Amino acid sequence: MKDEILIAILTFNEQDRISDVLKEVSKSFKNILVVDNNSTDNTVENVNSYSVSLVKHRYNLGKSDSMKTALEFAKINNFEYVAYMDGDGQHKVQDLINISEKIVNNKSDLVIGYRKELNNLNLQKKIGTIILQNLFSFIYKKKIYDIQSGLRIIKLSIEDKIYWKSTGSKHYFADAEITCNAVKNKCIIDQVPIETHASEKYKGMHILQGIYLCLMIIIWRFF
Amino acid sequence: MLIKTILSIASILFSLMMIYITLINYKREILNKSDYFIWNTVWIGIIFISIRPNIVDEYFNSNFKIDIFYILSIISIITLVILYYTNLIKIKILEKKINTIIRAESLKDILTKIKK
Numbered sequence: 001m002k003d004e005i006l007i008a009i010l011t012f013n014e015q016d017r018i019s020d021v022l023k024e025v026s027k028s029f030k031n032i033l034v035v036d037n038n039s040t041d042n043t044v045e046n047v048n049s050y051s052v053s054l055v056k057h058r059y060n061l062g063k064s065d066s067m068k069t070a071l072e073f074a075k076i077n078n079f080e081y082v083a084y085m086d087g088d089g090q091h092k093v094q095d096l097i098n099i100s101e102k103i104v105n106n107k108s109d110l111v112i113g114y115r116k117e118l119n120n121l122n123l124q125k126k127i128g129t130i131i132l133q134n135l136f137s138f139i140y141k142k143k144i145y146d147i148q149s150g151l152r153i154i155k156l157s158i159e160d161k162i163y164w165k166s167t168g169s170k171h172y173f174a175d176a177e178i179t180c181n182a183v184k185n186k187c188i189i190d191q192v193p194i195e196t197h198a199s200e201k202y203k204g205m206h207i208l209q210g211i212y213l214c215l216m217i218i219i220w221r222f223f
Numbered sequence: 224m225l226i227k228t229i230l231s232i233a234s235i236l237f238s239l240m241m242i243y244i245t246l247i248n249y250k251r252e253i254l255n256k257s258d259y260f261i262w263n264t265v266w267i268g269i270i271f272i273s274i275r276p277n278i279v280d281e282y283f284n285s286n287f288k289i290d291i292f293y294i295l296s297i298i299s300i301i302t303l304v305i306l307y308y309t310n311l312i313k314i315k316i317l318e319k320k321i322n323t324i325i326r327a328e329s330l331k332d333i334l335t336k337i338k339k
Contacts, residue, residue, distance in 0.1 A: 053337070055329045061322050069326045076334065167322065 002029055004080035005100055005153070008070030010063055011087030012037040015046055022050045024093045025085075029100075033073055034087070035066040043087075064166045064174035074156055083153035091151045095194035099153045102190050109158045109187035112179065113194035114146035128210045135214055139221050140183045144191065147179040147217075148172060151194055161185035166216075172205070176213060180220040227276075234273040238266040 007029045011018055018034070025032055032052040036044055037060040047054050055069055067084060074082040081103060085091045091113070099111040129146075137143050152175065154162065162181040166173035182189055205213065242263060249259040272279055280291045 053333055055333045057329050058325050059321075061325060065322050065326060069330060072326065072330055073333070076330070167318070 002100070003031070004104075005029065005031060006070070006074040006077070006079040006082045007032045007096065008067070008074070008082055008084050009034045009087045010037070010066045010070070010084065010150075011035070011039060011043050011047070012060060013039045013041045013043060014087040014089075015039070015041040015043045017089035018043055018087050019046050019049075021085075021087055021089050022047065022052060025096065026050060026052065028093055028097055031079065033070055035069050037061060037063075037066055062168050063172055064164060064168070067164075067174055071154075071156070071159065075159070079156060081153050081155055084150065086150045090196045092195055092197075095151060095192070098194070099151065099192050102192050103153045103155065106190055107188070108190040109155045110162065110178070110182045111153045111190045111192060112144065112146065112149050113151035114144075114149055114191050115196055116193040124207075128205070128207075132210075132214065132217070135217060136180075139218060140180065142183050142189075144179055144183065144189070146191075148175045149194075150175060152178070154178070158182070158185075158187050161187055173213060173216060176217065177220055180217060184221060231273045231276070235270050238269045238273070242266045 007025055009018075009021060009025070009032065011034055014021075022032070022034070032050075034047045034052055034054045036047065036054065036056045038057050044054065044056060053073070055073065057066070057069070070082055070084065081100070083096060083100060085096055095113050099113050102108065103111045132147060133143075133145065136147050150172075162178045162185070164174045164177040164181065166177045179189075245254065245259060245262045245266065248254045249256075254262070276291075283289055283291045283294060
């Protein structure tokens with residue numbers, strides 16, 4: 001099963017955590033691709049000490065384009081699935097295994113890992129997440145617990161249905177757009193509860209980005 | 224009257240500065256000949272209107288019975304929106320091209336390594 005899955009780990013200045021992430025992931029998966037967004041620390045040097053593939057962007061293109069690079073790599077190398085995880089160590093490998101098994105066993109198109117509990121979020125993020133969930137359910141008539149989850153696995157054959165246009169290095173809309181496109185185009189979606197470690201680096205969205213994302217969720221539904 | 228004179232002088236100085244900047248950009252080959260001509264015409268036109276605003280005012284008042292400032296404000300807003308829009312589109316296209324090139328280049332590197 002694991003031969004047909006490419007694990008794409010997206011990094012930007014993750015020198016402190018990337019080694020632990022790669023050590024853990026390489027115990028369970030052999031096809032690993034690290035997409036680095038022109039890190040200025042020793043992330044690339046640390047990645048090079050492991051036998052994984054590394055793609056380094058010359059400039060920071062943001063998460064969205066890193067995901068596209070991984071998708072392109074997976075297509076060129078004839079993988080059936082591409083799984084995305086963040087390089088900051090917030091996701092557990094066991095959860096990666098769980099979503100991988102789920103997509104293969106259930107023959108799903110997309111499996112999203114969702115945070116079981118929002119307790120480790122501050123009040124603002126918690127309210128924001130709940131608003132997003134409810135808005136999404138109302139607009140798309142489907143309950144998705146974490147539309148922005150960074151831990152997800154996609155079947156490559158649905159690329160045309162979920163292809164995202166969000167871009168830029170200052171926000172994280174690609175995950176949300178993929179989810180919206182998948183629901184809109186009636187892809188088979190499964191959700192798996194996951195645990196996350198709070199990342200010190202990721203500060204989340206600020207309120208204006210949250211409002212902008214809400215607007216985009218509506219736009220993606222109808223256009 | 225004093226305010227009108229100050230505004231006219233400010234407008235003339237601004238236009239002269241823009242003529243100079245346009246010349247620099249032309250010499251750097253950022254602007255081509257037609258850009259250089261069009262923008263200089265715009266700045267010289269503004270200098271002309273700033274020196275003799277009455278001519279334009281009288282022309283529009285006698286021929287069209289409308290206030291020149293009314294027309295100017297509408298034309299300015301439309302021009303700003305058009306310029307903003309075209310710049311935005313051009314930047315988006317450029318951004319897309321650059322992203323595609325960077326991604327293709329980085330993938331080419333790794334694929335060459337894998338083949339070896």
